[in-house]
Amino acid sequence: MKQLLALLLLAGALPATAQIDPVLLRRVPRDTSRLQLNMDAVYNRPFVQPGRLPVALGGYVEANYQYAATDGVSEGHQFQMRRLTLFVSSSIAKRIRFLTEIEFEDGTKEINIEFASVDVEFSPLLNVRGGVVMNPIGAFNQNHDGPKWEFVDRPLSATQLLPATWSNVGAGLYGKKFGATWVVAYEAYLTNGFDDQIISNTQNRTYLPASKLNPDRFEESFNGVPLFTGKAALRHRRVGEVGVSYMGGVYNKFEDDGLRLDRRRGLQVWAVDLTSTVPKTRTVLTGEWAWVRVNIPDAYSPQYGQRQAGGFVDLVQPVMRGTIFGFDRAVLNAALRLEYVDWNRDRFAETGGLIGDETLAVVSAVSWRPTAQTVIRLNYRRQWARDFLGNPPARTAAVQLGFSTYF
Amino acid sequence: MKFDSHMSKPSMRLSGLAAVWLLLASCELIFPQAPADDAVLDGPVAGLTPEQHAQFLRGDVAFNDGVFTSRTGLGPVFVAASCGSCHAGDGKGHPTTTLTRFGQVDSTGNLFLQRGGPQLQHRALPGFQPEQLPAGAAHSRFTPPANTGLGFLDAVPDAALLALADPTDVDGDGISGRPNWISAPGYITARPGTRVQAGRYIGRYGKKAAAYDLLHQTAAAYNQDMGIVSSYEAVDAHSGQLADPEVSNQTVLDVVAYLKMLKAPVQREPNHPDVLTGEQAFLRIGCGKCHTPQLTTGASPIAALAHQTVRPYTDLLLHDMGPGLNDGYTEGTAAPAEWRTPALWGLGLSPNSQGGTYFLLHDGRARSIEDAIRQHGGEGQPSRERFDSLSAEQQRQLVRFLQSL
Numbered sequence: 140m141k142q143l144l145a146l147l148l149l150a151g152a153l154p155a156t157a158q159i160d161p162v163l164l165r166r167v168p169r170d171t172s173r174l175q176l177n178m179d180a181v182y183n184r185p186f187v188q189p190g191r192l193p194v195a196l197g198g199y200v201e202a203n204y205q206y207a208a209t210d211g212v213s214e215g216h217q218f219q220m221r222r223l224t225l226f227v228s229s230s231i232a233k234r235i236r237f238l239t240e241i242e243f244e245d246g247t248k249e250i251n252i253e254f255a256s257v258d259v260e261f262s263p264l265l266n267v268r269g270g271v272v273m274n275p276i277g278a279f280n281q282n283h284d285g286p287k288w289e290f291v292d293r294p295l296s297a298t299q300l301l302p303a304t305w306s307n308v309g310a311g312l313y314g315k316k317f318g319a320t321w322v323v324a325y326e327a328y329l330t331n332g333f334d335d336q337i338i339s340n341t342q343n344r345t346y347l348p349a350s351k352l353n354p355d356r357f358e359e360s361f362n363g364v365p366l367f368t369g370k371a372a373l374r375h376r377r378v379g380e381v382g383v384s385y386m387g388g389v390y391n392k393f394e395d396d397g398l399r400l401d402r403r404r405g406l407q408v409w410a411v412d413l414t415s416t417v418p419k420t421r422t423v424l425t426g427e428w429a430w431v432r433v434n435i436p437d438a439y440s441p442q443y444g445q446r447q448a449g450g451f452v453d454l455v456q457p458v459m460r461g462t463i464f465g466f467d468r469a470v471l472n473a474a475l476r477l478e479y480v481d482w483n484r485d486r487f488a489e490t491g492g493l494i495g496d497e498t499l500a501v502v503s504a505v506s507w508r509p510t511a512q513t514v515i516r517l518n519y520r521r522q523w524a525r526d527f528l529g530n531p532p533a534r535t536a537a538v539q540l541g542f543s544t545y546f
Numbered sequence: 547m548k549f550d551s552h553m554s555k556p557s558m559r560l561s562g563l564a565a566v567w568l569l570l571a572s573c574e575l576i577f578p579q580a581p582a583d584d585a586v587l588d589g590p591v592a593g594l595t596p597e598q599h600a601q602f603l604r605g606d607v608a609f610n611d612g613v614f615t616s617r618t619g620l621g622p623v624f625v626a627a628s629c630g631s632c633h634a635g636d637g638k639g640h641p642t643t644t645l646t647r648f649g650q651v652d653s654t655g656n657l658f659l660q661r662g663g664p665q666l667q668h669r670a671l672p673g674f675q676p677e678q679l680p681a682g683a684a685h686s687r688f689t690p691p692a693n694t695g696l697g698f699l700d701a702v703p704d705a706a707l708l709a710l711a712d713p714t715d716v717d718g719d720g721i722s723g724r725p726n727w728i729s730a731p732g733y734i735t736a737r738p739g740t741r742v743q744a745g746r747y748i749g750r751y752g753k754k755a756a757a758y759d760l761l762h763q764t765a766a767a768y769n770q771d772m773g774i775v776s777s778y779e780a781v782d783a784h785s786g787q788l789a790d791p792e793v794s795n796q797t798v799l800d801v802v803a804y805l806k807m808l809k810a811p812v813q814r815e816p817n818h819p820d821v822l823t824g825e826q827a828f829l830r831i832g833c834g835k836c837h838t839p840q841l842t843t844g845a846s847p848i849a850a851l852a853h854q855t856v857r858p859y860t861d862l863l864l865h866d867m868g869p870g871l872n873d874g875y876t877e878g879t880a881a882p883a884e885w886r887t888p889a890l891w892g893l894g895l896s897p898n899s900q901g902g903t904y905f906l907l908h909d910g911r912a913r914s915i916e917d918a919i920r921q922h923g924g925e926g927q928p929s930r931e932r933f934d935s936l937s938a939e940q941q942r943q944l945v946r947f948l949q950s951l
Contacts, residue, residue: 208577208578209578210578210581211577211579212580213577335616335672336615338672339616339620340613341613341615343613343627343628391672400673401673404672436670436673438668438669438670438675438676439670439671439672440624440626440627440669441642442626442627442631487640487641488642489640489641489642489644490640490641492901495901519576526634527631527634528642528900528901529902530634530635530899530900530901530902531898531902534578535578536576536577536578538576
């Protein structure tokens with residue numbers, strides 16, 4: 140907590156000095172010479188560097204208005220401050236750098252260190268990263284900044300199936316190999332992992348994000364078994380990027396004080412992600428699909444599924460580029476998201492029928508980007524959520540209008 | 547996609563787009579309508595006070611969203627983790643949430659109380675062993691019933707039920723409803739005019755009418771279905787020991803109030819010709835002798851429930867349903883073949899909470915309304931035979947009537 144305060148004070152103090160003499164403010168030039176992957180997203184952000192200080196600052200904020208109704212019942216008009224995130228990065232030495240990302244969610248209801256790592260580069264193919272890292276499962280987890288997306292809500296599969304933002308203390312390696320028109324990359328980390336809340340939570344379903352509630356997870360591993368997360372990605376300059384990732388470990392406390400409590404129970408997650416731009420129309424396609432497998436005790440509640448799956452596809456189509464309201468590089472996009480999560484792909488032991496517990500949503504969006512770093516977006520969501528028994532779905536509709544911007 | 551640097555055109559297009567959006571958003575079409583009152587079972591009775599509404603909402607949250615976990619006391623042996631997981635949308639349940647009761651074969655009591663009886667908790671937290679059905683134990687399976695209109699049923703005076711009863715079949719119609727005389731727990735509050743016979747009370751909830759009131763039913767459900775100890779039912783189902791309460795009295799009472807204040811199901815298309823003809827047939831062939839169409843409530847602390855006439859289609863009494871429905875297991879003074887007449891209101895909405903199909907009768911064995919009728923034996927046999935001898939069209943109309951409930 141103390142460190143956090145110190146960081147915040149630092150973050151607060153620097154822009155204050157900057158305000159006195161804005162000339163001192165220097166935008167850190169972004170590395171555009173090389174192909175950027177989803178894994179580079181943490182560093183591939185607009186930073187501001189005050190004067191000659193070796194520290195760069197950045198952040199983003201997102202807020203919105205929402206009117207949502209489920210089966211005719213609405214909570215009325217809502218104004219939501221979803222998150223405020225601050226980044227501080229620093230080049231400690233030539234090939235040693237540090238970056239941290241601190242996020243305040245829903246006002247100050249949640250304060251998280253999403254990322255806080257030191258990276259040491261030995262060669263482009265071999266970097267060591269340690270600290271609080273973002274587990275590279277899927278692409279969204281690492282590339283989650285609000286201003287990059289045309290949608291107010293994060294994808295369901297990224298936040299309610301996979302637990303974005305999912306970061307843990309640990310260390311690992313990453314690297315890249317470049318070709319003329321392509322780059323391949325890998326990442327592999329060992330971190331603290333999940334705990335048994337994934338099968339014991341008030342969602343009453345297997346729910347990986349429940350482990351984020353464990354306040355001790357940055358300090359100790361729940362069961363002493365590291366979680367492995369690995370990813371391989373390939374990017375072609377014209378075609379786009381595909382990634383394949385895996386995360387696996389043990390989630391239960393099988394032993395305490397040397398006494399056996401249960402068998403080791405594992406979880407495995409696989410994900411594929413895809414980002415591509417259709418050159419002719421400049422349509423951007425982003426998608427991710429994940430599969431989850433959790434070892435659940437036989438006699439436990441069937442509400443907790445052994446198998447889950449879900450994902451999303453986003454289509455973003457720029458419909459207008461140019462000067463809009465005096466912003467000379469503005470873009471107007473139309474976008475569509477299809478998303479689906481099935482939290483329980485098991486069958487009922489009693490009837491052999493398929494268990495429900497699934498949600499399908501379609502979100503359409505119009506977004507206006509006066510600059511690349513700011514997005515003002517209008518979303519309309521339709522969602523159908525089936526309960527565990529597969530009863531007729533609860534129908535939700537929502538209109539959201541909000542902005543998200545780097546600062 | 548030609549670059550357009552002219553100011554006014556894009557801004558016009560932009561505001562045009564925004565205008566269309568806002569127009570659509572303000573349009574009713576954009577937001578799914580609330581289902582009609584007759585299409586859902588949940589929702590409060592009309593005429594509640596603001597204070598009662600507040601308690602209804604608290605109870606609703608505890609009933610539907612109050613999911614227990616190992617951290618909040620679930621189990622260690624249990625059947626499900628929330629009321630709502632068995633009573634989805636306050637409707638009937640699914641085989642996956644079916645309870646197994648065992649051990650009692652006659653009115654002398656349960657022989658298996660030391661071995662996990664009367665209810666099987668066949669699920670357990672990781673690291674614990676669930677209960678197994680002891681070999682040779684008589685048992686029966688109970689599918690969750692709907693929870694609607696229970697406050698009205700609660701407010702029907704004992705005298706009205708006794709007036710419907712005919713234990714020795716004095717009128718000779720082959721139907722001899724009788725109450726289940728149960729020993730009620732000490733924490734119940736006797737309703738005005740309650741009848742007591744040799745220290746026993748009239749049960750009215752559950753498949754065999756073994757629960758006196760909604761507090762009895764609720765406290766037992768917390769304890770037996772979820773392994774949640776309360777100050778009412780303070781003995782843990784697994785250890786058999788007194789345990790610290792895991793749910794507050796206030797929450798239990800809010801849930802009880804919620805159940806009481808749930809509205810009665812609203813009939814759909816009551817004036818459709820088939821529905822009207824079907825209802826006449828239903829009464830003519832004697833279904834209404836047990837599925838009593840109309841009951842009148844007495845006094846109630848909830849004004850909206852007092853002195854109301856409702857149409858639940860039950861007499862809340864036990865009937866011998868013949869060997870086909872005799873599982874050899876019983877509760878209270880009910881014989882193994884005796885079942886409490888289930889209310890038929892809300893019947894047509896059952897598939898909306900049973901995963902899209904019907905699971906009827908006490909254990910969900912009947913997969914359609916016709917199937918449920920055809921399994922009536924014992925006291926129900928004569929009316930079942932009369933149903934069989936109706937023409938196909940008349941049978942369809944009768945079923946159409948039941949679906950409208």
